[in-house]
Amino acid sequence: MRSPPAPPPPLFPHPPDWARDAADRLAAKHGTFAGIEDRAGPLPWPVREAGFPGLLRAICAQLVSNEAAFAIWRRVSALPGATTPEGFLALAPERVGIEGGLTRQKVRHARALAEAILSGALRLDGLAAMEDEAAIAHLCEIKGIGRWTAEVHLVFSLQRPDVFPSGDLALQAAAQHLMGLDARPDAKAMAAIARDWAPHRSVAARLLWHHWLHHTKRATLDPA
Template sequence: MLFAREPRFAAIEAQAGPLPWRTRPRGFPGLLRTICGQQISNQAAGAIWRRLSALPGALTPEGLLALDDAALCGAAGLSRPKAAHARALARACLEGALDFAALARAEDEAAVAMLCALRGLGPWTADVHLLFAEQRPDIFPSGDIALANATQHLFALPARPAPRALAAMAAAWSPARSLAARLLWHHWRHVTGRPLVEDP
């Protein structure tokens, strides 16, 4: 359906190779991984995640709250704001403010709102988590700079589209916007010559 609506998507794999189908764990670890990737490069996010996930207990809410700044900011490399966001997420899970079972049942807009209600979680974080961890089929992180750059290049636009314009453009790719996002990230990696890493 996506390729019929927009044939330029169909040509991406011929140039960039097979699309890697990346996923993340559902629940706390997957959302914590997405927090690590906020506003930094893929390579930096991957390095931080490897150090964080190696800390004993870090991938459970209880264990993460037991870690001090020396561990989260020093050993793992999280910024102090991200460490605060990670702790807020852990507390929300323990206190029942975030119910991942309810999140899985919620419609897309409601799920985004549930995540954005938490400290430090904005639309980008919510969308990326729902796309990769929940594997929802019609999510498009319109605030992602790489997606905007890829769209400008693929469609030969005169300027990089702003988030609102990109969201409006992506509406035409529903109900397969998640696939469109994956293909655009794949296209941009190919165009820029960047290595394939776990995070978008």
């Protein structure tokens, strides 16, 4: 008797054990997170490459929808050499703009990032030894890397457990929806709310993104 075909692999891997434990703790302790995975399915765990590729992808995602960010990233990463600092700088800025779909400002920011890595001004190898706020501050020294971009890099590329991008509009909207707030909290209010979710704020952010993508029926499970 033929065995049934194996199910297709998940779009993203399952969360690591530490994150799975954190998600369960959040759901048990805070009503905001209870039932998210029952409604939206198991929490996906997208991980991005650390260093230049991950930061470049975060730059692609600045101030655009997640669908647009994913489409732009596919175009940019398909350019020859674009995911290394040396290769990106070797590409004509006009080509990156036309074929990659990046704005002129984002091209300038990505080139500044590549130059900072090659010059040693951005110490990527030193990020692992830095506390979260120190790592965010170091990344933000580079033109075009703001707090949201740095925090997203720490969440998705470095897999830090307690970083919350409070300025993210989708996280604010998800919190408003789940908590029944009258208005969407701004970054300061969102950060204050998220303090209660420490030391699991990165997982809290992933759960909120997961809820919002399901609630809004977005085409991608990649939140940022």
